[in-house]
Structure formats: C-alpha cells, structure tokens
Amino acid sequence: MLGALLHSAGSMLDGLSEQVVGWTFPPVARAFEDSPWKPEDVLANSYCRRCGDSVGPGEATDSGCSTCGEGAELDGGIGDQFVRLGPYVDPLRTWVRAVKFNHWNDMGVALGRLLGEQLVRSGTIARNSTIVVPMPMPWFRRMYRGTDHARDIASGVRASLNVALV
Numbered sequence: 001m002l003g004a005l006l007h008s009a010g011s012m013l014d015g016l017s018e019q020v021v022g023w024t025f026p027p028v029a030r031a032f033e034d035s036p037w038k039p040e041d042v043l044a045n046s047y048c049r050r051c052g053d054s055v056g057p058g059e060a061t062d063s064g065c066s067t068c069g070e071g072a073e074l075d076g077g078i079g080d081q082f083v084r085l086g087p088y089v090d091p092l093r094t095w096v097r098a099v100k101f102n103h104w105n106d107m108g109v110a111l112g113r114l115l116g117e118q119l120v121r122s123g124t125i126a127r128n129s130t131i132v133v134p135m136p137m138p139w140f141r142r143m144y145r146g147t148d149h150a151r152d153i154a155s156g157v158r159a160s161l162n163v164a165l166v
Contacts, residue, residue, distance in 0.1 A: 112156020
C-alpha cells in the first residue's frame with residue numbers, strides 16, 4: 001500500500017516537474033517504463049559470447065560465429081565471455097549516446113547497474129576477485145564533453161556487483 005502511494009506521488013511530482021520546469025531527459029525509471037526495451041536474456045544465446053555480435057540459433061559456437069570465428073573478418077575474435085544488455089539499436093542506442101554526448105549521467109549509472117546484473121546472471125565473474133575499471137578517457141575529451149561516461153557506467157556496474165571501482 002505504502003509503495004503504491006509513494007509511486008503515485010513520485011509520478012505526480014515527475015509530471016509536475018515536466019510541465020513546470022521541463023526536462024532535458026526524463027527520469028530514468030520513466031524512460032524504461034515508456035519503452036518496450038528490456039535487457040536481453042543473457043542465457044538465450046542470441047549473441048556470440050566471443051565477439052558480442054547478434055546471432056540466430058546455433059550460429060555461435062565456442063570458437064565464435066561467422067563474424068569472429070576461424071577465417072572470419074575478426075580473425076581470433078576479440079575475447080570470450082562477452083556480456084551485453086542488447087543489440088546496439090534504439091532505444092538503447094539513443095540512451096547510450098545521450099550518456100556519452102549529453103551528460104545523462106543517471107542513465108549511465110542505471111545501464112551500468114543492469115550490466116552488472118547481466119554479469120551476475122551470466123556466471124562469468126567471481127565477485128571475490130573482481131574489480132571494475134572504466135575505460136580511461138583522454139583528459140581533453142573529458143573536458144570537452146564535460147562528463148566521464150565510462151566512469152558513470154562503471155560506477156553502476158560496481159554498485160550492482162558490490163566490488164571495487166579502480
């Protein structure tokens with residue numbers, strides 16, 4: 001009962017702030033609610049675990065897919081145990097670009113949390129020996145953009161996994 005009341009009050013405040021002040025971006029929870037997007041099932045085999053490319057049933061093996069397997073364009077692949085939230089298409093694409101170029105820091109942290117949850121579901125990490133390291137950004141790019149989007153995302157992953165951010 002209290003949860004429903006708080007959700008209703010929060011929705012009213014969000015609506016009021018949208019009408020009176022306006023938003024650069026909606027609250028993250030609202031963006032998720034208004035979208036049909038959900039993180040894909042990490043165990044559904046809808047992407048190659050070696051390179052992250054989308055695949056159909058049976059297209060990816062332990063040695064990769066047609067993109068990264070032997071004799072393919074990405075010979076040798078780019079890694080193993082790749083984990084993703086979904087293919088880089090809208091709305092995920094739009095959200096990532098807004099995090100990167102328009103300072104939507106809250107969305108970066110939220111996507112990082114979801115990515116951390118995906119990592120747990122995938123069973124590819126050992127929390128007792130895991131640290132999260134954001135991809136370093138050149139200082140001049142960080143100054144130009146005014147944000148360190150990789151750190152925002154990494155902080156969400158860190159919070160989800162309850163591990164160190166280095």
